Amino acid sequence: MLNNLLKHSDSKIVCIDTFEGGIEHVHDAINMTHVREIFFSNVEKTGRMDSVRVLEERSDTGLLQLLQENHESFDFIYVDGSHYATDVLADLVLSFRMLKVGGLCICDDYLWEGQSDPRHSPKMAIDAFTSIFSEQVQFVPVINTQFAFKRIQ
Ligand SMILES: C[S@@+](CC[C@H](N)C(=O)[O-])C[C@H]1O[C@@H](n2cnc3c(N)ncnc32)[C@H](O)[C@@H]1O
Numbered sequence: 001m002l003n004n005l006l007k008h009s010d011s012k013i014v015c016i017d018t019f020e021g022g023i024e025h026v027h028d029a030i031n032m033t034h035v036r037e038i039f040f041s042n043v044e045k046t047g048r049m050d051s052v053r054v055l056e057e058r059s060d061t062g063l064l065q066l067l068q069e070n071h072e073s074f075d076f077i078y079v080d081g082s083h084y085a086t087d088v089l090a091d092l093v094l095s096f097r098m099l100k101v102g103g104l105c106i107c108d109d110y111l112w113e114g115q116s117d118p119r120h121s122p123k124m125a126i127d128a129f130t131s132i133f134s135e136q137v138q139f140v141p142v143i144n145t146q147f148a149f150k151r152i153q
Contacts (some may be wrong), residue, residue, distance in 0.1 A: 014066065015051050015053070016055045016058075020032055021081055043141065063098075073098045074098050076103060077096075077098075080109070083112065083114070084123055089128060099151045103151050106147070126147050137151060
């Protein structure tokens with residue numbers, strides 16, 4: 001993203017991650033300390049550390065912090081944190097308030113089938129959000145298992 005999306009030298013990105021993993025990481029026994037190290041090492045390699053702000057906390061807490069700071073709005077939001085529908089719904093509702101009209105939101109794992117309980121997957125939350133906000137969002141077709149929409153008002 002830093003190399004391909006943040007082309008302008010003034011562009012900024014905010015990353016919110018607990019680096020504690022989620023249900024998918026427990027299942028796959030992924031070492032999150034190592035994932036965190038790789039993340040920071042990859043950022044460093046781009047030489048764009050100054051363009052990146054990392055909030056190492058739950059996404060709802062981080063998003064509320066940005067809202068409280070009256071953070072300027074975003075052109076692009078990528079939702080790919082907790083897979084629990086309750087968390088994804090909170091991520092969408094809170095982050096949408098900072099998405100520019102004309103801005104793009106991509107939600108990962110829309111068609112993720114890692115859990116049999118649909119409340120443990122993002123789809124239910126993305127469907128609920130886009131139904132409730134249907135007048136403000138426009139579906140953008142994507143070719144993989146993600147879901148994308150543009151804010152139109
Ligand atoms: C599927 S990974 C995706 C990470 C990153 N978006 C990527 O593509 O490499 C999900 C990430 O969400 C983080 N996470 C899980 N629950 C979270 C929560 N409630 N708030 C913030 N981050 C969370 C995990 O630590 C993990 O790094």
